Amino acid sequence: MLNLKFIQDNPELVIERLAVKRFDARAIVEKVIALYQRRNEVQIVAEAQKAEMNQLSKVIGQLFKDGKASEANSAKEKTVEIKDQIKNLESEFDVIDVELAQLQVLLPNLPSPLVPEGKGAEDNLIVTTGGEIPVLPEGAKPHWELATQYDLINFELGVKITGAGFPVYKGYGARIQRALINFFLDQAREHGYLEVQPPYLVNEASGFGTGQLPDKEGQMYHDKTDNLYLIPTAEVPVTNIFRDVIVEAKDLPIKTTAYSACFRREAGSYGKDVRGLNRLHQFDKVEIVQIAHPDKSYESLNDMVLYVQTLVEKLELPYRILRLCGGDMGFTSALTYDFEVWSAAQERWLEVSSVSNFESFQATRLKLRFREEGRAKPQVAHTLNGSALALPRIVAAILENYQTPDGIRVPKVLVPYLGGCEIIR
């Protein structure tokens, strides 16, 4: 979330930048400034009253000690009025404070100056393309048909056990999941990321910290009995490792990776986009997270994009990297690069990774700070994360792009992870 003081000091900048995200912030910003000012006035008066009250209490205490009970009692009478005033001021302060907090979470993060103008996906900027689009054999099939033909994934079984969007992977279908997870984790570790295994359910504070709550409430599965949320991405538990933490500047950037299953309700998305592996309620993903110094966070972003690029290249999948336009960006992001791979039989691009710099937006919510050498005051850090990578669409692209009349070829880098298997028949 945006810092209140920052909003107060830069109202026009906030409004102007959020317009790029197609968000009209004027009304909220004006309200925030008015409330913030009023809260400040109330605070000044209330604290002066409290100071007087504290002073009086000390005097009364001393009078009692000195045995001057009657003087003490008359002094007590004076406190009644002050107490009453403090109470009123405090309740006004609290009301304003709650209102401010509610308004504050309505404002999305400011997009970086690099973000292109635009309404939706069609306005995203293609910054890189790579790999070669394969020429498929006669009668090439989409991945959901291949998955059935080779008995790799059973969608109907998932429907029976749970519901749509919960596929059952079988045989090499299951093994390729495990192979990809291990491959991605090994790669991340080699690139300096510390591997962690986080919980898959998180509490409310964690959901708030990374920005899922309160706004994206309906996108997460919620266990009401214990008030826990199934994670939509490992970003949530991993980033929340650093909630309420002050780190040393010399330790930055902190690089963490985790594999997790991800759970998304995907309320309201239906149609051809959800076919097969294209959109699931449960899927696997390896996530990378960085905590960075504000001066270096765009270096980190660059580093992460280059890293993810090596993954799709090693898998030899045709890909492109998009810089998302204002209208297509997420609520919490300042700059986002999406990775898409070409799904040759569907003849469409599939998003397999989203790499973002959140700058101080999450860190402000998380109270994640760092301290420079010496006695410097703690400053808010920057957070970044990215998929590296999400599995289902990678699997879809592999099945489709690597299909041959004799079976599905296995990408070279995965062969050792599949016990030497080079082709799935």
Next chain:
RNA sequence: GGAGAGAUGGCAGAGUGGUCGAUUGCGGCGGUCUUGAAAACCGUUGUACCGAGAGGUACCGGGGGUUCGAAUCCCUCUCUCUCCGCCA
């Protein structure tokens, strides 16, 4: 699920109504000593907000109450730990 204990500064752990933002130890930082290090000794060491500054305010798990005054007393919620039961 049953019973009990507890939640205090980076950590450990005192404090049971007043000068307590909080004793002390460890750790961290700075210094003395040393060729260097260790040891010893000395000093220092929470966060946020308000204020031009002096300084002020708040925070001892969260919320509420009693009181002139609460880390300390009362109520309530949450969480953690231990034992028993069940179970992977």
